[in-house]
Amino acid sequence: MIHYTDHISQLIRDIVLRVPALSFIQPADVLVFARLGRTGADGPYATCHSLNLPPSEPGYYFWRDRESGRLTRRSEWFVTKSPSVSIAGHEIKYLLSFTLPRFCDQSLLRSYKREFYHDSEPWVAKLDTIVHELYHIDPEEPGIRRVTRADGEYSARMHSPGFFQEVVQMVHQYLASGPDPAVYEFLRDDFRQLEARYGGVVGTTFRTFPSYPQRYVEPLSPQPAVPGEAEEVALERLRVRPARTRYTEADLRLRRFTAQAARPLRGRFTPVRHEHQAA
Numbered sequence: 001m002i003h004y005t006d007h008i009s010q011l012i013r014d015i016v017l018r019v020p021a022l023s024f025i026q027p028a029d030v031l032v033f034a035r036l037g038r039t040g041a042d043g044p045y046a047t048c049h050s051l052n053l054p055p056s057e058p059g060y061y062f063w064r065d066r067e068s069g070r071l072t073r074r075s076e077w078f079v080t081k082s083p084s085v086s087i088a089g090h091e092i093k094y095l096l097s098f099t100l101p102r103f104c105d106q107s108l109l110r111s112y113k114r115e116f117y118h119d120s121e122p123w124v125a126k127l128d129t130i131v132h133e134l135y136h137i138d139p140e141e142p143g144i145r146r147v148t149r150a151d152g153e154y155s156a157r158m159h160s161p162g163f164f165q166e167v168v169q170m171v172h173q174y175l176a177s178g179p180d181p182a183v184y185e186f187l188r189d190d191f192r193q194l195e196a197r198y199g200g201v202v203g204t205t206f207r208t209f210p211s212y213p214q215r216y217v218e219p220l221s222p223q224p225a226v227p228g229e230a231e232e233v234a235l236e237r238l239r240v241r242p243a244r245t246r247y248t249e250a251d252l253r254l255r256r257f258t259a260q261a262a263r264p265l266r267g268r269f270t271p272v273r274h275e276h277q278a279a
């Protein structure tokens with residue numbers, strides 16, 4: 001079987017060596033994992049999740065009386081925090097998730113990306129997605145790269161028209177740099193072809209699958225007072241589910257992905273490396 005997320009990690013190591021604009025990325029800071037996403041269903045091919053943002057400023061939810069505008073009810077004070085994920089003692093800063101099998105079945109032929117890649121083979125859509133997610137990593141500060149919106153404001157989680165173009169340039173730059181085809185050729189196969197060639201597709205997931213480390217809410221303790229707050233303001237307790245705050249390599253599980261499901265792998269697993277097939 002092919003260890004798909006491991007192949008993506010190897011490819012990322014090669015991309016950051018060959019694309020100067022991404023050379024600030026330390027591959028050891030990035031953990032690639034798989035989520036389930038069916039081909040043809042709506043949803044992302046991949047997502048970049050930052051773990052290195054500091055805790056938020058303390059805050060609370062509040063409700064006002066519509067007539068008087070007076071504060072009638074508020075929640076406890078809370079902060080949001082990123083969980084810690086450390087692999088062999090090294091703190092991970094970014095998680096990149098890829099949805100299988102949807103990512104494997106991505107093709108330029110059915111994509112808006114086609115207009116950016118006139119002379120490229122269909123599988124290059126997948127390389128574009130990988131570079132796109134890497135480009136979300138902010139070189140200057142923790143978190144996701146912010147882009148300038150049309151109104152001049154900065155925004156995270158948005159794409160300027162320039163963002164897509166720059167990704168296209170980096171993809172071309174990578175392919176023109178003479179990489180070993182064995183590093184990226186696994187992208188040529190769609191999901192059915194991968195299953196036929198390797199006997200199965202395996203990816204790293206979290207033991208908490210389908211859940212994965214995400215920012216969580218933590219009530220402040222002790223609870224500060226709100227200056228000048230009237231006594232009749234009702235206090236609402238936060239209903240927060242107990243969140244995992246620390247993850248290590250012991251929380252990773254290999255799962256085998258099929259068209260519909262992902263199941264934990266049992267028994268010994270010997271990955272099959274992709275070997276370059278001369279055309």
Ligand SMILES: [Zn+2]
Nearest residue numbers: 132133136159
């Ligand atoms: Zn994006």
